Amino acid sequence: MDDFPEAVPGRPVWLITLADLALLLVGFFVFVQAAQHLDGRTVASGFRQAFDAPPPAAAAPTPTPIPLASAGMLDFAPGSAVLPQSSEALVAWARASARDPRVLLKITGQTDGSPADVDPITGSAALLAADRARSVAAALAEAHAIPRDRMTVDTSPTPGRRAAMVSLGFAGTVK
Numbered sequence: 731m732d733d734f735p736e737a738v739p740g741r742p743v744w745l746i747t748l749a750d751l752a753l754l755l756v757g758f759f760v761f762v763q764a765a766q767h768l769d770g771r772t773v774a775s776g777f778r779q780a781f782d783a784p785p786p787a788a789a790a791p792t793p794t795p796i797p798l799a800s801a802g803m804l805d806f807a808p809g810s811a812v813l814p815q816s817s818e819a820l821v822a823w824a825r826a827s828a829r830d831p832r833v834l835l836k837i838t839g840q841t842d843g844s845p846a847d848v849d850p851i852t853g854s855a856a857l858l859a860a861d862r863a864r865s866v867a868a869a870l871a872e873a874h875a876i877p878r879d880r881m882t883v884d885t886s887p888t889p890g891r892r893a894a895m896v897s898l899g900f901a902g903t904v905k
Contacts, residue, residue, distance in 0.1 A: 797836075799827070802895040803866050808846040811861035817869040820896065827898045828876035835870070835881045836897045839863030843889025859885040866894040 778785060801823050805814050827833055839859035841847045849857040863883045871878050886895075 796900045798898050798900055800895055800897045802893050803862075804891060804893045806862055806892040806894075808842075808844065808892065809848060809850050809858065811858060811865045813865055813869060817866070817873070820866070821870060821873040821875045824870050824875040824896065825873070828880065830900075832901050832903065833876075833880070834899045834901045835876055836884055836899060837863045837867050837870075837881060838884045838886050838895045838897065839866075840886040840890040840893050840895065842892050847892055855889075856885055862892075862894040866896065870896075 775785070777783075801820055803813060803815070803817065803820060806812070807814065824835060828835070839862035841855040841859050841862075843855070847858065848855045849861065860883065863885060867881050867883050870876055870881065
């Protein structure tokens with residue numbers, strides 16, 4: 731029993747732990763107070779400079795259009811993205827709508843949720859919905875109904891119709 735050193739009289743361990751906790755808490759509150767006055771872009775720029783990283787490429791923000799009207803290509807065959815009918819009426823509607831340069835089109839592909847209405851190769855309903863939206867977008871682009879940079883393609887996460895819906899949106903002023 732002589733192998734253990736004798737306890738040295740001093741401060742109890744719980745007091746040291748309490749002091750450490752108090753210092754961490756004070757440091758945390760100082761950090762929170764200082765962070766309220768920091769600009770996130772300035773902090774990110776400082777990190778980039780410290781690590782010699784190039785600044786990120788400036789991406790133009792895409793305006794979220796205000797939906798105004800919609801049309802669609804309905805009644806696709808189950809499991810198919812081939813256009814079910816002529817796209818002439820949809821192209822004419824899109825062309826008339828796109829005369830205003832502030833208009834954007836959002837093409838949303840949909841499936842009906844049945845086991846037969848999936849992509850035949852992958853078995854994915856989401857891929858089939860995306861293919862339907864791309865088919866309609868391709869038809870509009872081929873007909874030069876609207877410039878490609880004013881169209882977006884999306885998919886609907888919930889089952890609906892076997893369709894591709896085209897929503898016309900107002901994006902505000904053009905630069």
